[in-house]
Amino acid sequence: MTESMSFLGDKPVHRIGFGAMQLAGPGVFGPPKDRDGALAVLRRAVELGVDHIDTAQFYGPDVVNELIREALHPYPGDLRLVTKVGAVRDSDGGWIRAAEPDELKHQVRENLKALDVDRIDLVNLRRFERSEPDAREPDLADQLGALAELREAGDIDLIGVSNVTAETVRKAIDTVGIGGVQNPFGILDRSDEPVLELCREHGVSYVPFFPLGSAFGGGGPKALAVDPHVSTVAAKHGVTPSQVALAWALAQYDGLLLIPGTSSVAHLEENMAVIDIELEAEDLETLDRVRSKPVEGH
Ligand SMILES: NC(=O)c1ccc[n+]([C@@H]2O[C@H](COP(=O)([O-])OP(=O)(O)OC[C@H]3O[C@@H](n4cnc5c(N)ncnc54)[C@H](OP(=O)(O)O)[C@@H]3O)[C@@H](O)[C@H]2O)c1
Numbered sequence: 001m002t003e004s005m006s007f008l009g010d011k012p013v014h015r016i017g018f019g020a021m022q023l024a025g026p027g028v029f030g031p032p033k034d035r036d037g038a039l040a041v042l043r044r045a046v047e048l049g050v051d052h053i054d055t056a057q058f059y060g061p062d063v064v065n066e067l068i069r070e071a072l073h074p075y076p077g078d079l080r081l082v083t084k085v086g087a088v089r090d091s092d093g094g095w096i097r098a099a100e101p102d103e104l105k106h107q108v109r110e111n112l113k114a115l116d117v118d119r120i121d122l123v124n125l126r127r128f129e130r131s132e133p134d135a136r137e138p139d140l141a142d143q144l145g146a147l148a149e150l151r152e153a154g155d156i157d158l159i160g161v162s163n164v165t166a167e168t169v170r171k172a173i174d175t176v177g178i179g180g181v182q183n184p185f186g187i188l189d190r191s192d193e194p195v196l197e198l199c200r201e202h203g204v205s206y207v208p209f210f211p212l213g214s215a216f217g218g219g220g221p222k223a224l225a226v227d228p229h230v231s232t233v234a235a236k237h238g239v240t241p242s243q244v245a246l247a248w249a250l251a252q253y254d255g256l257l258l259i260p261g262t263s264s265v266a267h268l269e270e271n272m273a274v275i276d277i278e279l280e281a282e283d284l285e286t287l288d289r290v291r292s293k294p295v296e297g298h
Pocket residue numbers: 018019020021022054055084124126162163182183208209210211212213214215219220221240242243259260261262263264266267268270271298
């Protein structure tokens with residue numbers, strides 16, 4: 001049976017959490033089309049046992065953190081809020097890198113204020129090195145040092161790294177110690193396998209983003225629905241292709257935590273039900289044949 005609990009760093013959490021990025025408007029910009037619907041998704045998530053929500057001040061910007069506060073504050077004692085820093089938005093919704101140490105500290109303070117908490121359970125340093133390998137980025141040690149100062153001051157409990165190479169994960173483990181890695185990974189894009197393996201070796205929590213292949217670039221769930229291997233396994237278990245993709249991810253590592261993103265209560269309920277799907281060895285063999293290619297949009 002798939003264990004329903006694991007750890008985010010040292011914090012026990014349900015293996016299926018919630019990614020809040022889909023709650024902003026189109027392009028993760030502006031307010032949601034259906035504000036009441038977005039609040040209902042958040043409340044239903046917690047009712048269904050979600051105790052790990054992934055967010056960012058730059059979702060909207062400002063929109064998603066405010067929705068979380070409105071829907072859920074005062075927060076349940078066991079709810080782990082995770083955010084990420086390293087970018088801001090321009091007035092057209094463009095993504096701008098903002099990752100100098102002072103900018104990171106400022107963004108953490110903005111998250112604390114918007115979420116109305118004294119401390120954030122985990123803050124991911126969001127780098128660009130996987131999606132834009134030639135981008136000039138601030139010195140990693142300086143960035144991690146800034147977050148370590150906030151951890152020392154009690155603003156952050158755990159530091160994580162996101163969109164990073166194995167080399168960065170190793171450096172972060174050796175210098176500040178990390179509570180998790182958040183990288184793109186799913187059955188449609190398994191290129192992060194080396195980082196996943198590093199997390200297994202070090203017992204570090206691994207939180208894939210785009211576990212369904214992402215809404216950017218045409219929509220991962222559509223690609224899953226037409227994949228013959230995914231469909232075969234879905235039909236055998238009487239579940240949907242998206243559920244198969246999430247169950248496959250859970251089977252990769254017991255320290256892997258899911259944060260599928262959805263703006264729909266029906267999809268949320270399907271995603272939470274994945275914990276009860278038991279894939280067999282022959283299913284995993286079938287799913288090994290799904291073609292892996294880089295997912296767009298990170
Ligand atoms: N660290 C980073 O740089 C980074 C980058 C991207 C994302 N993230 C985080 O990771 C989370 C997950 O990534 P994501 O939301 O982009 O991608 P995802 O979870 O791979 O896919 C989201 C897409 O799948 C659809 N969907 C969700 N559940 C479904 C279901 N059961 N059946 C059919 N379609 C379903 C959603 O549409 P509906 O709304 O219609 O359900 C949406 O189009 C985000 O929410 C965010 O918190 C982090």
